[in-house]
Amino acid sequence: MKLYDATLAPNPRRVRIFLAEKGLSVPLEAVDMRAGINRQPEFLVKNPMGALPVLELDDGSCISESLVICEYFEDLHPEPALIGRTPEERALTRMWERRMELEVMGPLLTAFRHGSSFFKGRIAQVPEMVAPSRAAAAKRLAWVDGLLAERQFIAGDRYSIADITLFCGVDFGGRVGEGYDAGLKNLTRWHEAMKARPSAAA
């Protein structure tokens, strides 16, 4: 088993943190996204989407999509549960994870993709998307800040994959000029707590 990885990108980090929280270790192989290695034919055989991370199993089959890789490790190693122990717990965690991914990080990453020089020539950039996407992300982050006034973690009273998704997103956003409003005190408190976990070094 091997995980094709990219150090700075938010998605591979989601899997690395998930593994660290599980106490699992998987060999990593770095793929140079800046050099476009992930768009080369050799890599596209592993993931036609050209995205990272990709988990290669011992039989050579490849699993891509960060969330799917995390679900696979939860399946193989249920404890500590980062998704859930019962159907209801899994459903609620997955719901919160998806909200963080699609409703919060979605617009933040859309703003980045359409505004960043990194994506110039890599995607069809539409500069008009930047401002409304930033506004949408800011609105959602303010909503999350409100939620965190009354709970310790995103999905409630236990750390979960929903925290990992949002943490990797806001940490990445901060590094690429898409940071959140410092006035969001609950989000800031939660973010500091996430940074203080040993898995944050993954």
Add this chain to the structure above:
Amino acid sequence: MKLYDATLAPNPRRVRIFLAEKGLSVPLEAVDMRAGINRQPEFLVKNPMGALPVLELDDGSCISESLVICEYFEDLHPEPALIGRTPEERALTRMWERRMELEVMGPLLTAFRHGSSFFKGRIAQVPEMVAPSRAAAAKRLAWVDGLLAERQFIAGDRYSIADITLFCGVDFGGRVGEGYDAGLKNLTRWHEAMKARPSAAA
């Protein structure tokens, strides 16, 4: 248990078809999206995102996100498996489902959202997004057409949730002016096979 539903929208239909394929029946309650009932405070308590479907459990807790609701029913009623019976099978199905949702239907629905009069005033429309999103969807659908030259279903040799996601997406696309190229013969053959399943009436 009750499913808040909207007949014409693609996401609630994903869950209805999933239930039909499982042979399950859940009471439905229609929510009028045209009248904006899903944006009213009473509904936002059930799902702050204002989206449908939402599954309300008997204890009053609410699960939103179509995919999460489907995973919940697979958890409760594993057979017939529409996600998978082993960790590897589940991982591969989830990977294909996500590709269909995010890489294929994502740009198609982005084109619709930014170009349709239905979303005028509902979202910050960016007309410049329509053409590149349509082009991205067309490119991905041509890729899927190529895959279907060598397999019967999206995830391989068995019907799965990945077929349901793409089917609901292309069917909806066809109804709202975002249909696919009739020259995609394999996609067309697959689409006809999906329409012929009894669950398509759900």
